[in-house]
Amino acid sequence: MAEMRAVRQNVLRDEERLPPVPDPGVMVIFGASGDLTARKLVPALYDLAAQRRLPMEFAVVGISRTEMSHEDFRKKLLDTLEEQRADSVSEDVWASFSKGIFYLPGDSKKPETYEELKGFLKKLDAERGTSGNRIFYLSSSPSLFPAIVERLGEAGMNREEDGGYSRLVIEKPFGRNLDSAVDLNGDIRRYFGEKQIYRIDHYLGKETVQNIMALRFSNGIFEPVWNQHYVDHVQITVAEDIGVGTRGAFYEEAGALRDIVQNHLMQVLCLTAMEPPVAFDADSVREEKVKVLKAVRPIPEDDVGEAAVRGQYDGGWVFGEGARGYREEENVAPDSETETYVALKLLVDNWRWAGVPFYVRAGKRMPKKATEISIQFHKTPHTPFSGPDTEGLEPNVLVIRVQPEEGVSLKIGAKVPGSGFEVRSVNMDLLYGSAFLEEAPDAYQRLLLDLMLGDPTLFIRADEAEGAWRILQPVMEGWSKNAHAARYAAGTWGPEEADDLLGRDGRKWRRP
Ligand code: BG6
Numbered sequence: 001m002a003e004m005r006a007v008r009q010n011v012l013r014d015e016e017r018l019p020p021v022p023d024p025g026v027m028v029i030f031g032a033s034g035d036l037t038a039r040k041l042v043p044a045l046y047d048l049a050a051q052r053r054l055p056m057e058f059a060v061v062g063i064s065r066t067e068m069s070h071e072d073f074r075k076k077l078l079d080t081l082e083e084q085r086a087d088s089v090s091e092d093v094w095a096s097f098s099k100g101i102f103y104l105p106g107d108s109k110k111p112e113t114y115e116e117l118k119g120f121l122k123k124l125d126a127e128r129g130t131s132g133n134r135i136f137y138l139s140s141s142p143s144l145f146p147a148i149v150e151r152l153g154e155a156g157m158n159r160e161e162d163g164g165y166s167r168l169v170i171e172k173p174f175g176r177n178l179d180s181a182v183d184l185n186g187d188i189r190r191y192f193g194e195k196q197i198y199r200i201d202h203y204l205g206k207e208t209v210q211n212i213m214a215l216r217f218s219n220g221i222f223e224p225v226w227n228q229h230y231v232d233h234v235q236i237t238v239a240e241d242i243g244v245g246t247r248g249a250f251y252e253e254a255g256a257l258r259d260i261v262q263n264h265l266m267q268v269l270c271l272t273a274m275e276p277p278v279a280f281d282a283d284s285v286r287e288e289k290v291k292v293l294k295a296v297r298p299i300p301e302d303d304v305g306e307a308a309v310r311g312q313y314d315g316g317w318v319f320g321e322g323a324r325g326y327r328e329e330e331n332v333a334p335d336s337e338t339e340t341y342v343a344l345k346l347l348v349d350n351w352r353w354a355g356v357p358f359y360v361r362a363g364k365r366m367p368k369k370a371t372e373i374s375i376q377f378h379k380t381p382h383t384p385f386s387g388p389d390t391e392g393l394e395p396n397v398l399v400i401r402v403q404p405e406e407g408v409s410l411k412i413g414a415k416v417p418g419s420g421f422e423v424r425s426v427n428m429d430l431l432y433g434s435a436f437l438e439e440a441p442d443a444y445q446r447l448l449l450d451l452m453l454g455d456p457t458l459f460i461r462a463d464e465a466e467g468a469w470r471i472l473q474p475v476m477e478g479w480s481k482n483a484h485a486a487r488y489a490a491g492t493w494g495p496e497e498a499d500d501l502l503g504r505d506g507r508k509w510r511r512p
Contacts, residue, residue, distance in 0.1 A: 022452035024057030025133030025165075026124055028117065030108050030148050031140030032062025032073070036171065038080035040202075041137070042101075044444035046081060049097040050090060053449060057129035059100040061120065064140070065107055073103035100128065108140060109147050114155035121157075132164025135451060139171050146187040153191030160196070169198045169451060172263045173254060174460070177476060178469040185462045198451050199460040203264040205443030208402040208432065210458070212271040212373065213280075215400065215408060222398075223276065225377070227352045232395065234272060234358045235374045235510055238265055239366035241318050243490065244340070248331035255339045257310075257472060260362040266293070266468040267460070268402070269358060272373050273348050282457040286464060293467030295350040304478025306504075309486060309497045311341035313365040316490030323365060323490035337483040340364045343498040344475070345505075359502055361509070365490035370512035371402035385421050392416075392424035397510070406440070407431040 027045075029037050048054045062073055078098070081089050104120060106113035124130045136152055138145050149168065152158055160166050168188065175181030188197060203209050216222055225231070238260055244251040251259065270289035277284040299307045314325040327334050341363035348358060377396040390413075397411040409429045416422040432440070450458055486495035493509065502508055 019053060020453055021053055021055055022058075022449065023133055024055045024129055024131040025135060025452060026059045026061060026121055026130045027135040027137055027448075027452075028061045028063065028121070029137045029139055030063050030144070031138070032103065033064040033066040033068070033076075034139060036139045037062060038077050039084070040442075040444045041139070041448070042077045043081055043084060044442055044448050046089075046093065046097055047442065047445050048449060050093045054097070056096075057131065059102065059124050059128055059130055061117070061124070062101070062103045063106050063108060063113065063117065065105065067105045068103050070102050074098045074101050077101065108144055108151070111151055111154065114151045114157065118155055118157060132162055134164070135167045135169060137169040137171075142171075142173055145170060145184060149188050149191055158191040158196070165196075165454065166192075167196050167198055167451065167454070168192045169200055171200055173258050174199055174263070174465045175469065176258065178466065178473045181466050181469045185466065189462075194462060195456075197462070198456055199462075199465055200447060201263045201267055201460055202443040202447065203267050204458040204460075205445070205447040206402060207440040207446075208400070208406045209268060209271065211406075211432070212268070212400055213285075217276050226375070228354055228356045230377055231353075231356050232376045232378045233356055233505075233507060235376065236265060236268055236272065236358065236360040237370060237372050237374075237510070237512055238268075238362040239368065239370045239493075239512065240364050241366060241369050241491075243313065243323060243365050244326065244329050244332070246330060248329045251340075252332055252336060252338050255310075256342045256362050256364070257339060257476065261342050261344070261360070262468050262472055263460075265360050265362055266471070268371075268373060269296075269346070269360060270464075272375075273353060273358070275352070280457065282455065282459075282461075285457050286461045290461070290463050290467055291350075292348065293464060293471065295348045295353070296471045297347045297349050298471050298474050299344070299346070299478075301474045301478045304475055305482075307345045307501070308475045308478070309341070309343040309495060309501055310339035310479060311343075311363065311488045311495035311498065312336070312338065312485035313340050313363075313490045314487050316365070316492065318365060318367065318491040325490065326365075337485045339479075339485050341485075341488060341494045341498070343494065343501055345501055346471070357505065359507075359509070361494065361498060363488075363494050366493060367491055368512065369404060372510075372512050373400045373402070374398070374510050375400075376507075376510075383423075385423055389420065389422045392422070394425045399510075401512075405431065406433065407435075 029041060045054065045060065078094060104117060106116060121134065125132055134157065138148055158166055175184050216226065270292045273292045274288040277288045312326050316323055326332060326340050327336055343361040346358045346360060375398040379395045383390050393413045394411065399409045401407050407430045409427045411425050411427055413423045414426045416424050447458060486497045488495040
């Protein structure tokens with residue numbers, strides 16, 4: 001009897017561990033001829049199909065203005081997939097997955113497009129069993145977001161009928177500033193409830209970004225020291241070696257503050273600084289993140305020069321190759337002052353972090369790609385060893401490497417082998433790649449699956465998007481009065497002014 005019970009319990013446990021497969025449904029992608037669909041969304045869906053994590057009754061419908069047949073669209077997607085994966089695209093998986101891919105040419109501003117789409121989706125429900133479940137993925141130009149939402153609403157496609165769901169996914173940038181983000185939230189909420197809205201930030205889909213929470217909340221040893229009593233300051237770096245490439249026109253409008261800081265960097269800051277959530281569910285996690293955003297002290301407009309640095313890359317060398325300056329990039333004005341580098345000193349006004357600066361920076365054309373969080377602890381109050389013996393000793397630093405070489409390292413003091421008592425800093429290193437056999441899925445894979453399963457935990461709530469803008473608004477206003485961007489050579493760690501930002505506090509940027 002007891003044995004049978006044990007067997008039954010094991011079966012139950014195995015079932016709980018089986019990855020869930022979403023219900024049938026359709027993903028409609030607006031702006032489907034763009035890069036994101038071919039480079040990110042479809043490869044992620046293909047991988048899910050290869051892992052049998054997509055239901056058989058699943059379809060993708062691409063919409064954009066370009067004239068294309070279903071077959072042309074499939075071919076374009078396959079070409080990009082093959083470019084990315086060389087020989088590893090399975091003919092069988094692609095054959096069965098691509099049967100569910102369709103394309104409708106149409107102007108997303110015109111009501112006719114939505115009438116046609118509605119009919120097409122009904123047909124798919126009947127022929128492919130997609131069960132009335134719809135995801136509307138807005139990957140078009142952000143200027144079209146309000147119109148698309150309104151047309152969807154007017155066509156009644158926002159309504160969840162007969163048990164089917166209707167979800168709206170919005171790509172970044174979410175607005176251009178605080179006012180436009182508030183307006184956009186208002187426009188969307190006229191038709192979609194917050195539970196139907198999924199604001200996507202691909203950083204939250206990264207395993208190592210989620211690992212910030214795993215590290216903090218599944219270990220007993222970090223939380224007790226994760227506060228102003230032990231932490232001297234925190235540095236968050238999102239560095240890229242690439243320049244703006246072919247995205248000059250987009251970047252001229254965005255700049256690093258809107259492209260990276262408002263979303264990816266602020267999210268990483270929230271996960272690093274937040275209180276432990278009571279549960280790992282959408283409300284609990286997002287509630288704690290919003291509290292961090294509320295606690296970040298906006299930099300007063302008059303202090304922007306002191307606490308915020310904007311830079312732009314000139315020509316230089318990256319990995320031994322000549323790199324042109326931002327102003328020489330395609331579709332960039334020759335006198336552009338758009339920032340390709342941002343550094344900020346932020347303060348989080350709460351009990352945990354009072355007086356602990358968070359220095360954050362994001363830049364293009366840095367010497368390497370590196371996203372990391374470093375928690376720099378206070379110096380020991382006293383070292384019993386002689387001065388010369390401790391010259392190579394630095395305070396403890398915990399570094400969470402988000403990418404590349406994903407892992408965690410802790411800088412600790414250790415005795416140099418020998419007869420004296422020389423102590424030096426060394427790194428204790430954990431590489432996720434060698435600790436686990438499983439390969440980390442791409443960020444979009446994780447997020448698309450959560451979206452289909454209806455789990456918004458790793459998506460951004462309206463108040464988070466607005467909270468991040470609230471912090472950055474005075475910085476943007478300060479900069480609008482003095483648009484000058486400090487210069488840095490491509491392949492360096494940003495302008496001198498960024499070193500001064502920490503130098504004034506007697507600190508230095510870490511070299512990732
Ligand atoms: C995107 C930005 O959101 O993130 C790009 O628009 C940037 O400018 C990219 O290059 C960086 O993402 P990742 O995953 O390569 O760190």
